[in-house]
Amino acid sequence: MxxxxxxxxxxxxxxxxxxxxxxxxxxxxxxxxxxxxxxxxxxxxxxxxxxxSIVERMYQVDAERAKTYEVPEETFAQSPSAYRQVAMDKIKIFIKAQFHFWTEDEFASNFRKMLILEQYRNPEIMELYQKCLLSGPVSYMEDVFREMMEQNVWSKSDPKQLALAFYAPFYLLLSMSDATSDKKEAAELLAAHIERFIDNNFPERCG
Incomplete structure (x- = not known):
């Protein structure tokens, strides 16, 4: 059954x-x-x-992955302490893993493609697409960066602009990876972007 x-x-x-x-x-x-x-x-x-059931499965997998990689599972409003304790190294590993997940895991990849196809025909799916792949991840990173700034472990700046600058290459490379079966180059470009981004904004690395 x-x-x-x-x-x-x-x-x-x-x-x-x-x-x-x-x-x-x-x-x-x-x-x-x-x-x-x-x-x-x-x-x-x-x-x-x-x-x-498909959507519920994706939410369940997302929560399990966040727990595995020791990053916040819920929104900042639901669990602010998780955002105050997360380390940038955990975020870095998680983001890289998410790229592989969205591009290589069959269920996740098909889920993403379904959202892309239906976003302009179905308002509910447009909202889901935003939550899973656009405004949701940007808001998540904005909360992470803002709390890191509060803890003085991240250079002071506009957290939303930082989140956009951090996440935009992820989304772009995700889209570009759809045109090829070889995801290695895109993954390597993302890894290089993350390292450069941290070097430019993380005081402990810059000092």
């Missing part, structure tokens, strides 16, 4: 990433799996429930 539910989720997401959420039907998903719609409905009552 669990294996079948997993296969449905992965297959549905693959179709959503290829054709878009709106265009892919339950019949398409069932056909791809070689099962009837009736058999699929025993596991998920409709396409919306499949979509909700």
């Amino acid at each position: 669990a294996d079948t539910k997993e296969k449905i989720l992965h297959t549905a997401l693959r179709l959503f990433a290829r054709n878009g959420y709106e265009a892919a039907s339950v019949s398409d998903i069932a056909g791809e799996l070689g099962m009837t719609k009736g058999a699929l409905y025993k596991h998920y009552k409709n396409k919306r429930e499949i979509f909700n």
